[in-house]
Amino acid sequence: MKVLHFCHSFWPYYGGTGEIVGNLVLSLRKKGIEGEVVCFRKSIDGKVYESGKIKGIKVKRLNLFNLHKVYPIAPGAVKEFFRKDIDIIHIHTTGFLADAALLLKPFHRKKVVVSTHGGIFHTKEPIILKKIYWTFSSLTFKFCDKVVAVSKNDFDIFKKKTNKIVTIENPISLEFKKIPKKKKNTFMCMGRISRNKRVPLLGEVFDLVGKKVFVAGNAEGENKKELEKHKSLDLLGFVGNPKRMSLYKNSEYYVSAASFEGFGLGLVEAMMASCIPIVQPNNAFKTLLTKKEGFFVDYSKTKKAADEIKKIISMSEKKKNELRKECFNKAKTFLWKNKVNDFIKVYDEVLK
Template sequence: MALEATAEQANAAPMIVHVVRQFLPNRGGLEDVVANLARETVKRGYRVRVVTLNTLFTARDRKLPSHEIIDGIDVVRIPWSGSTRYPIAPQVLRHLADADLVHVHAIDFFFDALALGRVLHRKPMVATTHGGFFHTQKHAALKKIWFQTLTRFSAMNYKRVVGCSASDIAQFSQIAGNTVLIENGVDIGKFADSASRQPRRRIVTIGRFSVNKRLDHLLDVMQVLAARDPEWHLDIVGSESDLKGADLTREIAARGLDRAVGLHVGIANPEIRSLISAASLFASASEYEGFGLVALEAMSAGLNPVLNRNAAYVALAERKMPLSIADFSDPENAAAAIEQAFATIAAEPAAMRDALIAAARPYSWDHVAGLYIDLYRSLGIPAFQRIAA
């Protein structure tokens, strides 16, 4: 009877359905945020489902399992068509019937379709912006029109629109009065305290290989650094997107940086941790970030970040974070900032390491998930504690 009661109570737990275009096994900022939030919600006893697309954008010909359980998360994958920027997947509506709340991630087809389809599914919804769709200036005029029309209309159908950075709040509060701020969490255990304990002229950059990450600018900076001191080395880590590994290999060779730059495509966290253990610095030349998640992960490892002057990174700097802001479109300027960052960590390695790790600690997922649970509760989704085994 006790087992039956436990099962009955577990089945009565609220169901949170996350909808996101890409999920595990793909790795990236968006995927990591959804995975960490889902795991933390499962820990708190909720039932959690993720509805996502059935192929990775980097391998559209390989179908992933239509259903899978990952870390206690019910993962459902559905077919899609169209472009990776706006993938069309109407079957999403089939997987919402038992949802107590639908949580949509990013501003894309799902955001618009579930808003327009609210008359059919009748589920309360929240959405997290994840930077919207302003990551590049491409089609900027069209994006502004879309944002002020369809995005504005869609946002009206959500109970809350969650901006995950100050820049997102500034953008979305123009069209949605129900916008609230919950900054992304950071998996501070993933690479915790793993940077080299001896100052080394080695840099790591981590992220999806996208044009807006401006890896070309970072390679230009490496040309300057390597010419000044052959000890400088950069490891580029990430997964393919609108740039492929072959594209970056050509860029590296064109600058004569084959010995100064390592390229690591799709490697797992233990391998990334190994690269971090040989480095002292993190760099990002990205033109746009929704929040700056990877910079905080780097800080949790003890890497000293040098970041391009974009809104998300500047917002972190304004909080007196131990990081440096530079103009990566100016190779000399960014190279000087990287050299100064190395000098800072070389002068007091232990103190700087402690400051970096301490600055990342308040962004733990345990804290951020609690803020989301509070938001869910404010919308009528009851709190739920896991039944003890």
């Protein structure tokens, strides 16, 4: 079996969907399933990368232009759909790549699997754009052999388009063998700084708390000067693997004011590192987290949120250790070795 994976960005940019795709290909390889990746030359970090091999994975990079910033188009993808050496096309995004693969399915005759990753529906794009895309994709998704929802929230959205849908929550590659020691009252958040993350709001709250937050991720659509107004925010920019591991290992708490998440990969990675979550109660986080593992705080109520956080961080070491253990055990269920067979089952089903 050979699977051709499509996504927007891929390694050497680490994080997001590209990280998931790379680890899926490597995990499938251990099970005897071949895979290659097709992505855009221009990555999320703004850098342009060339085709080649990364970690033994063949990567084809395509030129693109934006019909709209949420609908990048890469005409070169069409040629890849018609390759004779592949059995399955797996699209790890909604938008042009999924729509083109599905509309052309009667011609290329490949099985098509689409992973949701939130799609346009986790952005703050105008409602009219979402309605237009909802109507259009309701037609294209009828041709899909299987939709993989990465969260319960995505499942609830996309089940209205098709009954050929299954939930496989995003696995994580970051693994700790034991609970690491923490630096007291250290806070972090992880992920690209997009509007739905509400990092300025996080800054407002932690200015009142009087503690620093290490913010790992590239700014996207945010005014950097606005973020720099908040003395509590330590903007690290893009953080590669060694520094990322160290940040998770040392941080006592993981914080997020995100109004929406497609899944919440950063939260699960933080739980694997036994960081105690203090996060916004959005739908994705409420699916991943219970009161046994962490805390929900409404960051939009800045003064109340700050007071709640001050109270949380004053808890006893015994309580902290209980929460860390619960986080660690919950996150282990998301490791790739415990999830890869779910993807193989999907592939086997569509090839029947």
